[in-house]
Amino acid sequence: MKVLWLLFMICLFRPGSCRGISDETGAACLFVASNFSNYPFDCAQPDLEYKCRCLSPEFLGTVLLCIDDNTDEVDELIQAFDYIKEVCGVQGSKKYSFTQLIDVFDNATSHAISVSEVNGLNKSQLHNPVMPDTQRFASSRESVRHLLTHRNKSTKYGVGLIGYWGLSLVLATINNVLQWCFPEFYMNMNGDSTRWLREHVICPQLISESHLRKNSRLNTFVSSLLRSFPIRVQSITVAFYMALVIIFCTADYQLYRPNSIFPWKNAQLFAYIADRTGILAMTQLPMLILFSGRNNALQLITGWPYRTFNIFHRWIARTVWILVLLHAVFYVAFTATCSNYRERWMINKWRWANTAFVAASISIFLSSRYFRRKCHQLFVSSHQILAIIFVLGCWYHCVTLGWMEFLYVTVAIWALEYFSRFGKIMLSGGIVKGNCKLILNKKLEPHSLRITVHHSGWWRSFPGAYSYLYFLQPKFFWQSHPFTILGPARQEDFNKLVFLIRIKNGITKQLGNYIMRQENLMCTLPMLVEGPYGSTIPFKAYQHAIFFAGGVGITVVYTFAMDLVHMYLADKTKNHSIDVVWSAPTISAIEEFVDEIEALSRFEMVKIIIYLTRELETILPIDDHELKITPKEIDDPIELVNSCTDLSYNELVKLLDPLSSNSKELTTELNQRMNDILSTTGERVSPVEYDVTREKLQNVFFRCKVNLGRRPSIKKELPGLLKLIPDSTAVVSCGPDKMNRDVRNAVAKSLREPNKGRIDYFEEELVW
Ligand SMILES: Cc1cc2nc3c(=O)[nH]c(=O)nc-3n(C[C@H](O)[C@H](O)[C@H](O)COP(=O)(O)OP(=O)(O)OC[C@H]3O[C@@H](n4cnc5c(N)ncnc54)[C@H](O)[C@@H]3O)c2cc1C
Known part of the structure; x- marks a missing residue:
């Protein structure tokens, strides 16, 4: 890692290395001679890759004479000649040695004509090298300087963006170190301001659930969209990042006229925007790949789980794609202004850039939430192949331009990732x-x-x-x-x-x-x-723990709870308790986990409540506690339908009547949800079976509380439970998205309570 960082810093501070032009004088002379209207050499226009001009002794002679005339030291001259060698070798596919260039130069000195002699010639008639024109050279050097300054600034802005992530990582690391190394100090950070911060910034969803309940189709759509956003603290981190990207994309453009590189002002502006966006995108690639890795060492240092890095990876990817899109659009606009769009397709770097863009676009499309959830394997496999194509595209696009150091670091991180995977398999x-x-x-x-x-x-x-x-x-x-x-x-x-x-x-x-x-x-x-x-949770400092598990999430909860039991048993000085609330869909799901639940329930400090949610829905007695909610208390009917799986359709309609009469759109959604609930009748059992099941479960789990046919009412029960606990508590949720959201929101609300021990929320999700 240190080597990568060193490489990166060398790149940043080595003059000219990251900006596509390695010598100012060489480039200034090249651009003077490249102007076909001033110097009509016998080459078809536009010769974008110098394929013809690098073979022309007249053109090369002009460039070399100009270099000789404008350099004082031998070193400067050698560096400028090297740049011309590089341009002809890499772009024009004509490799020159230094002595060959000296020969061309010698030849040019004896055949050179003056600028005034060129002025009378028509197009493609220049068969002599031209003596340098001091004024044009001076102007060209200024053009090159401005371009380089612009590119350098863009690179620095890109590094600034990396710095932003660096700062976020440092803050996370400080938090992590405090949590693990100074638990007492961390637990005491529970004053009004830190509680406010956790309640309003760190813990909650981006938009609190209560704001997402307006009953119209548009609002339902907006709600589901907002729910797909990361939690508030992550959204704020991403929002600052985006704001910085926008500022860095738009700030500080200084156009220079007249310009030997860009004859038209619009062309210069378009190229400058394209350069800025392209360079910013390029600088983000190391972070993009680093954050996506399973073996990212930063997980250990910062305590951020893989999922958090993955969320940031996605947002960086989206940002990079937008930057690449802008880069492409403005380069097309630039070529349109210069009328050489078709000829650009002859250039390798142009074709590779298009390949990379197409790969990135398909990848972004296939990474949408819909595809990820529907066909996860297609998404994973295509993502890897498209990522390889994208990096290859960037590589061949930039190999003649520069900024390769960012790609070296990217590829090195990638290689390290796969090496670690292989190592773990072998270990x-x-x-x-x-x-x-x-x-x-x-x-x-x-x-x-x-x-x-x-x-x-x-x-x-x-x-x-x-x-x-x-x-x-x-x-x-x-x-x-x-x-x-x-x-x-x-x-x-x-x-x-x-x-x-x-x-x-x-x-x-x-x-x-x-x-x-x-x-x-x-x-x-x-x-x-x-x-x-995976990473573990710093439970040691908390006196109590409450776990919520949904379905197979119990596997994760079990490993944490079992470990915690042993930790708590070793500490006899304090009163400890562990609550496990498991919401299991079917009896089979419970049966497969009997041994583990039994093992856990043997400890006195552990209280387990199991909710068997799906089978047995319709046959529960009506007097179950959910029915005690009066319609006046209900502010979200859909929420109610979701939680009252124990009611029959008619009972739900009756219960919701005063609310549903207020809104027609609501009825459709309620109907749909109610039908969903009722459509599982195939899985249901008869009342006799219900009794048998209850008895069986109660016998097996005689130390646990078993609720049949309904989900836990997290929003109501968790704050109640937390109110009863005066000391520090860790709340952990590992279930479906909806369950995690409910637990998160309930914890955020409970943070308002003053004079309580510290409450912290930890989340695990078994998909991403
Ligand atoms: C850290 C972690 C721990 C997990 N532990 C368990 C466990 O102990 N027991 C268990 O049954 N499941 C666990 N899962 C979930 C498990 O990885 C997926 O259910 C499994 O990969 C589904 O495979 P499939 O091809 O049959 O799924 P599909 O039917 O193709 O997909 C089912 C669902 O799982 C998601 N999914 C599919 N493949 C993956 C994947 N490779 N990574 C993440 N999500 C995926 C899909 O988006 C979809 O929502 C865990 C997931 C994670 C991230």
């Missing part, structure tokens, strides 16, 4: 055997998988740890998916990893179907384990 024992057991639901369909892997034992699992698993089957060996590490239950089984996997629609379904065909619903599969990943 886990390379190809290992996984014992897979399939669990069926009551319809005898694949429901979940329990996989036990014996790995090398060179690393130990920790709470919240997860690994990426590769199943070495021809159909999906190239896919890797993250799963939480449950085991080992006993210390001596430290090389045993247990994974509990819920069957979804992709690889997990294919695996489920495969094991379904095996004897006893069991098999042994060759696998790769890439891990461990």
Whole structure:
């Protein structure tokens, strides 16, 4: 990492290295001679890559005479000649040695004509080198200087943007260090101002739920859009970043006229904007790739989880794409002004730039929330391929221009990432055997998988740890998916990893179907384990912990809670408590986790409440507590429908009547939601089955509280629970988006309470 940083700094401060022109005098002379109206050499216009002019002794002679005339020191002359060698070699595909250029120069001295002799010639008639024109050279040098100043400034603004992220990372690191190294001090940071900051800035959603409840179609759309934004503190971080990008894109343009490089003022402005946006985009690539890595060391330093970096990665990617789009638009405008758009397609760097842009555009489109959720694997695979094409495009676009250092760093970070992945697989024992057991639901369909892997034992699992698993089957060996590490239950089984996997629609379904065909619903599969990943939570300083788990999120909650129990048991000086609220959709989901829940419930300090939410919905007795809510108390009917899954359709309509009569749009949405609830009738059981299930669950989980047929009312119950706890409390949620949002908002509200111990919220989500 240090080497990368050093490379980067060298690039930044080495004159001319990052700006596409390595010598001012050489470039000034090149641009003087390149003006076809002043110097009509025998080459077809526009010769954008100097393919013809680099072969022309007259043109080259003119440039070299100009260089000789305008340099005082030998070093300056050599540097300028080197620049001409570079331009002809890289762009014009004509490689000159220094002595060859000296020969061209010698030849030119004996055949050169004066500028006044050129003026009478028509186009493409100049067959002699021309003696330098001091005035034109001076003006050209100023043009080059202005261009270089502009490009240097743009590069510095780009580095400024990196600095912005650096500052954010430093703040996060300070917070992380305080949390881990000075827990007492951290716990005491609970005054009015820090509570206000956490309530209004750090903890809540971008827009609080209560502001998202206006009952119209437009508002529903706006609400769902706003919900897709990151939480407030992250949104503010991104907003500042965007604001800086806008300022840096628009500030400080100084046009210079007359200009030897840009004959038209508009062309100069367009090129300057294109340069600024392109350079800014280029400078962001290292951050873009760094933030997307699974093995990003900054996760450890800052305490930001992978998901947070991933959110920033997405916003940097969107910003880079917009910058690249502007770069493309303004370059097209520039070529249109210069009337050489078609000829540009002959240039390699132009074609590669277009390739990179197309790859980035497709990638941005396929990264939309919709695609990510619908076809995650298509998104992951296409993202990697498109990212390679994009970086290749940038590479060949910039190889003749500069700013390659940013690409070297980007590629190095990328290589390091894949090297680390490979290293983790090897450290886990390379190809290992996984014992897979399939669990069926009551319809005898694949429901979940329990996989036990014996790995090398060179690393130990920790709470919240997860690994990426590769199943070495021809159909999906190239896919890797993250799963939480449950085991080992006993210390001596430290090389045993247990994974509990819920069957979804992709690889997990294919695996489920495969094991379904095996004897006893069991098999042994060759696998790769890439891990461990994940970060743990600094629970030590908190006296109490409340966990919310949704579905398979219980795997993560279990690892944290179990570890915390041992930590709390070791500290006898304080009263500790752990509450676990688990919302499980089906009985099968609960059954597969019986052992773990039993193990956890054995400890007195642990209180477990299980909500079985989906099956058994319609058969609950009407007098369940949710019905006690009177319509006057309800400010969000949709919310109510979501939480009252235990009511029948008619009961819901009756309950909501005073509200639904106020708004017609609302009725449609309510109907839809109610129909969703009622459409699961296939999964429902009879009242007799209900009693049997309740009894069975109560017997198994006699130390837990089991609620059937409804979801926890987080918004109401969590603040109540927190009110009862006077000391510091960590609240952790690991469930679906909606559950996490509810817990987050409830915690934010509870922060208002004065004279309470510190409350902090931590979130884990099993998708991104
Ligand atoms: C840190 C972490 C820990 C996890 N732990 C567990 C666990 O212990 N048990 C468990 O059952 N599941 C866990 N998951 C979720 C699990 O990775 C996905 O459910 C699984 O990859 C789905 O595979 P699929 O191809 O069958 O899914 P699909 O049917 O293709 O997709 C189902 C859902 O999962 C999402 N998804 C699919 N692939 C991935 C992926 N590679 N990464 C993230 N989300 C994905 C999709 O966006 C979609 O919303 C965890 C996820 C993360 C990020």
